[in-house]
Amino acid sequence: MSLFKSFRDGIGFDTLLIGFALLYLLAFAGLPLIYNVIISFQQVDVFSLGTLFHPAAGWDNYLSIFRDPLANMVFWNTIVFTVGSVAFQFTIGFAFALFFHQKFPGATWFRGLFLAAWVMPGLVVGVLWNWLLSGDFGVINHVLLTTGLITEPIFWRSDIDVALYSVILANIWYGMPFNMILLSVGLAAIPDDLYEAAELDGATAWQKFWTITLPMMRATIGAVLALGTIFTLQQFDLFAAITSGGPAGSSTVAQYWSWQLSFREFDFGRGAVISVMMIIVVLAVSLVYVRSTRAETRL
Amino acid sequence: MKRTFTALAFSALLTSTAMAQDVTLTLWTESATGAEATFAGEFSEMDNGITIEVREIRFDDIVTETLRAFATRTNPDIISIDNPDHAAFAARGAFLDLTDLAAGSDQIDMDNYFPGPRSSFTWDGGVYGIPRASNTIALYYNKDLFEAAGLDPDSPPTTWDELYEAASALTDPDNDVYGIAFSAKASEEGTFQFLPWLQMTGGSFEQVNGDGAADALAFWKTLLDEGLTSPDTLTRGQWDSTGTFNGGNAAMVISGPWELNRMASDAQFEWGVTLLPVREEGGPRASALGDFNLAIFDNTEHPEEAFSFLEYFDSQMDRLWPEFTRMPPRPDVSLAPTGDARIDEAAGVFTEQLQYAANRGPHPEWPRISRAIQDAIQSSLTGQKEPQEALDDAQAVIDGILN
Numbered sequence: 001m002s003l004f005k006s007f008r009d010g011i012g013f014d015t016l017l018i019g020f021a022l023l024y025l026l027a028f029a030g031l032p033l034i035y036n037v038i039i040s041f042q043q044v045d046v047f048s049l050g051t052l053f054h055p056a057a058g059w060d061n062y063l064s065i066f067r068d069p070l071a072n073m074v075f076w077n078t079i080v081f082t083v084g085s086v087a088f089q090f091t092i093g094f095a096f097a098l099f100f101h102q103k104f105p106g107a108t109w110f111r112g113l114f115l116a117a118w119v120m121p122g123l124v125v126g127v128l129w130n131w132l133l134s135g136d137f138g139v140i141n142h143v144l145l146t147t148g149l150i151t152e153p154i155f156w157r158s159d160i161d162v163a164l165y166s167v168i169l170a171n172i173w174y175g176m177p178f179n180m181i182l183l184s185v186g187l188a189a190i191p192d193d194l195y196e197a198a199e200l201d202g203a204t205a206w207q208k209f210w211t212i213t214l215p216m217m218r219a220t221i222g223a224v225l226a227l228g229t230i231f232t233l234q235q236f237d238l239f240a241a242i243t244s245g246g247p248a249g250s251s252t253v254a255q256y257w258s259w260q261l262s263f264r265e266f267d268f269g270r271g272a273v274i275s276v277m278m279i280i281v282v283l284a285v286s287l288v289y290v291r292s293t294r295a296e297t298r299l
Numbered sequence: 300m301k302r303t304f305t306a307l308a309f310s311a312l313l314t315s316t317a318m319a320q321d322v323t324l325t326l327w328t329e330s331a332t333g334a335e336a337t338f339a340g341e342f343s344e345m346d347n348g349i350t351i352e353v354r355e356i357r358f359d360d361i362v363t364e365t366l367r368a369f370a371t372r373t374n375p376d377i378i379s380i381d382n383p384d385h386a387a388f389a390a391r392g393a394f395l396d397l398t399d400l401a402a403g404s405d406q407i408d409m410d411n412y413f414p415g416p417r418s419s420f421t422w423d424g425g426v427y428g429i430p431r432a433s434n435t436i437a438l439y440y441n442k443d444l445f446e447a448a449g450l451d452p453d454s455p456p457t458t459w460d461e462l463y464e465a466a467s468a469l470t471d472p473d474n475d476v477y478g479i480a481f482s483a484k485a486s487e488e489g490t491f492q493f494l495p496w497l498q499m500t501g502g503s504f505e506q507v508n509g510d511g512a513a514d515a516l517a518f519w520k521t522l523l524d525e526g527l528t529s530p531d532t533l534t535r536g537q538w539d540s541t542g543t544f545n546g547g548n549a550a551m552v553i554s555g556p557w558e559l560n561r562m563a564s565d566a567q568f569e570w571g572v573t574l575l576p577v578r579e580e581g582g583p584r585a586s587a588l589g590d591f592n593l594a595i596f597d598n599t600e601h602p603e604e605a606f607s608f609l610e611y612f613d614s615q616m617d618r619l620w621p622e623f624t625r626m627p628p629r630p631d632v633s634l635a636p637t638g639d640a641r642i643d644e645a646a647g648v649f650t651e652q653l654q655y656a657a658n659r660g661p662h663p664e665w666p667r668i669s670r671a672i673q674d675a676i677q678s679s680l681t682g683q684k685e686p687q688e689a690l691d692d693a694q695a696v697i698d699g700i701l702n
Contacts (some may be wrong), residue, residue, distance in 0.1 A: 046366040046367075046369065046370055047369075047370075047391040047392075047393065049370035050369075050370045050371065050372065134531070135529060135530055135531045136475065136529050136531060136543070136548065137548075155530040155531060157531065157534045158530040158531045158532070158533040158534045159530065160681045160682075160683070243534060244484075244485060244486070244534065245485075246484075246485045246533065246534055246677060247485065247533040247534060247677050247680070247681050248485070248533075248674070248677035248678045248680075248681040248683055249485075249674075249677070250681070263363045263366070263367070264363065264666065264670070265666055265667055265670060266366060266387075266666065
């Protein structure tokens with residue numbers, strides 16, 4: 001009887017809730033993750049993909065990834081892409097959030113409109129930027145040429161020194177509104193009386209930002225940066241639509257390489273190696289995220 | 300009221316019984332308006348109890364999507380697949396061996412097809428499909444721009460040197476005109492476009508770093524470095540490259556007969572087609588054999604019905620050229636006049652060019668071979684490697700796959 005009661009209201013009920021969540025996670029996130037780790041140690045091609053057992057490959061997949069001439073470049077590209085995207089998405093997003101926090105007529109409306117970019121499917125955004133960035137007939141080149149900022153067209157998609165930055169540019173545009181909205185929510189949560197008190201003490205705008213806004217936003221900023229990093233590491237559509245990782249692999253990042261290995265060359269073992277390494281990075285970033293949300297609840 | 304309802308219910312019951320006897324097949328193809336989709340529509344209209352559902356998948360994704368589906372056994376019954384990709388499926392037993400069905404068929408005779416396409420779907424003594432069509436690439440040129448540049452529109456370039464000179468003369472940056480367009484994209488299209496140049500130097504996909512092979516790559520690089528072709532050649536496929544030709548922004552383009560219908564309606568100028576220029580006068584001609592095959596998956600529940608669609612397709616091959624500007628893969632089917640003199644003239648050029656067309660493979664590891672060639676093209680055209688070095692690296696990869 002007491003057991004039944006505990007299921008209705010008490011420790012049994014709590015366990016039940018946790019149990020469901022755990023079961024779900026295990027089935028839909030845990031198993032695929034573990035399976036991914038397993039096939040990174042196996043030889044898997046598409047025709048054996050459906051079978052349960054594959055020939056073991058030991059560390060061969062890992063070694064061949066590290067020895068691949070592309071590896072170094074992909075590694076650096078991934079860092080540049082992630083850091084570049086997140087840094088600019090965040091700073092521009094923060095600037096816009098502060099801007100719309102000034103209560104001028106229509107501020108909330110305009111802020112909402114910014115989300116239009118973020119709700120578009122990545123592939124659509126990619127195709128759009130593909131046109132904008134086109135070398136011979138692109139809008140961006142046209143604007144830059146007619147305003148005299150450049151004298152020769154820039155081949156955004158086909159120049160090995162530029163291609164990666166073209167995708168970063170598109171990704172900043174794509175991800176910035178999401179940063180802005182989350183940061184706006186954080187800004188709105190800061191009590192106004194803190195600023196009023198500071199004003200009475202004669203604080204400048206910069207002092208208010210530095211000593212009130214930033215510390216009060218710490219949890220939000222941690223969450224935004226962590227989510228931004230994870231989303232950036234997931235970004236695939238823009239590469240597929242704009243550069244296809246080229247030319248000569250110069251805009252290939254880890255997630256795109258993993259897909260290329262798995263679904264273009266059908267070497268699922270080596271494709272899994274890269275996703276395993278990415279999972280480790282994402283796990284580390286997730287820890288930051290979890291810690292920052294924990295700080296949030298404490299506030 | 301009640302009677303109507305009963306009647307309705309009864310007729311619904313009837314249809315559902317009838318449907319249970321009907322067979323529905325799925326066909327995946329790169330184009331919902333292409334020959335196989337059109338013929339599938341007609342075939343479904345016939346009173347044969349077979350309905351074919353067509354699903355269109357982008358050219359770049361068709362193999363990926365199909366492999367994913369095959370791994371989970373949700374693949375279609377019939378697929379239209381690019382011929383170099385055929386062997387990978389056939390060698391792993393994914394496709395149905397049609398030998399027995401063809402032996403009992405009044406329509407399909409495997410010996411009827413050109414040897415090139417036939418070898419692309421033959422594996423280890425079995426025949427795993429029929430050719431959808433054949434194609435290859437040749438040189439299209441804008442006669443109006445030739446005249447404007449002081450070139451003779453009736454004698455297009457026949458050698459690499461002449462091609463280079465023509466491209467130089469035709470390039471006109473002030474009017475946004477490049478001399479030539481082609482595709483060096485890091486995909487099967489880049490391989491398809493490069494192999495003919497390699498073969499004209501005596502190379503093949505098995506031997507990519509022999510004497511002269513680097514010259515072929517260096518020739519492409521010259522076109523890029525001197526601005527005779529758009530830098531976007533590195534990232535643009537054949538269809539988009541030809542789009543710039545149709546728009547008057549490239550004076551020549553290397554592409555296949557599948558462009559003819561679009562060109563005939565889009566291009567606002569006089570154009571012609573000629574054979575791919577050779578390395579030196581009298582040098583060997585070459586081109587790559589393209590186009591798709593139709594195959595039936597081994598796990599289909601309705602092999603006979605699927606095969607009867609292949610029979611229907613084969614019976615309609617005389618329509619491939621006039622309606623779709625696809626070249627019939629059978630020597631006994633001639634290219635019927637289309638009523639457009641330019642297309643009919645092109646028919647002769649492509650028919651001759653096709654004689655020199657070499658297969659890609661067949662090899663089950665073709666995607667990796669092709670990837671090695673693409674890497675060589677891209678790394679040398681972007682200046683990261685010398686052509687010879689790039690091709691040596693590709694050869695090392697290819698040797699590892701072939702041996």
